[in-house]
Amino acid sequence: MDKVLPVLIADAPEALIQLCGVTLLERLLRILQRFGFRRAIVFSTTPEIVGAELAERSWARQHITAHLVSSAVKSLTAQVLLEQSPSERFLIVPASVYCDARLLAALCAKDSSAALVDSKPPEFARNLIRNPCGPALVNRGFLLALSPTAPFLDELTNGIDNRTIDIVDAAKEDDYIVNMRRRVRPVCFPVPS
Numbered sequence: 001m002d003k004v005l006p007v008l009i010a011d012a013p014e015a016l017i018q019l020c021g022v023t024l025l026e027r028l029l030r031i032l033q034r035f036g037f038r039r040a041i042v043f044s045t046t047p048e049i050v051g052a053e054l055a056e057r058s059w060a061r062q063h064i065t066a067h068l069v070s071s072a073v074k075s076l077t078a079q080v081l082l083e084q085s086p087s088e089r090f091l092i093v094p095a096s097v098y099c100d101a102r103l104l105a106a107l108c109a110k111d112s113s114a115a116l117v118d119s120k121p122p123e124f125a126r127n128l129i130r131n132p133c134g135p136a137l138v139n140r141g142f143l144l145a146l147s148p149t150a151p152f153l154d155e156l157t158n159g160i161d162n163r164t165i166d167i168v169d170a171a172k173e174d175d176y177i178v179n180m181r182r183r184v185r186p187v188c189f190p191v192p193s
Contacts, residue, residue: 014096075151
């Protein structure tokens with residue numbers, strides 16, 4: 001994960017929804033820190049609100065630095081992503097989704113660009129899950145091949161539909177958690193506001 005730059009798309013109020021007492025944005029930053037990331041970029045159309053959240057001290061994410069980038073437009077583009085860093089790979093995650101850490105780890109383990117989808121969502125979350133779920137790992141070459149002005153998520157959906165990007169299917173990921181000695185299906189879904 002050395003050459004991967006995490007990019008979070010965090011707009012209020014969605015990214016600041018609390019799930020079990022922790023905001024989705026905070027939860028994602030904690031997961032990224034556990035994976036060994038020390039830096040992340042956070043795009044936001046509501047930088048004052050999201051910036052205030054990031055400014056709050058958190059021992060659980062004290063080793064990761066979040067660089068807030070104000071975005072005047074709602075849709076992130078490939079060109080804007082490429083301008084942020086010379087990184088070769090970008091882990092792009094909307095902060096408006098709950099995403100199991102195992103699914104983000106599966107994405108990060110890919111050598112090529114890949115998008116997270118769920119071909120068979122569990123019944124309890126079926127009405128919440130839409131494909132693509134949002135998270136994707138993309139390399140610089142994939143971004144350069146996209147339209148520089150089209151919304152990234154639209155281009156990602158086209159890539160999935162046209163099979164120009166690999167898929168990490170949540171339904172096919174290992175669901176066994178060793179330390180719990182049980183099977184728990186990993187899920188990724190947008191949290192309703």
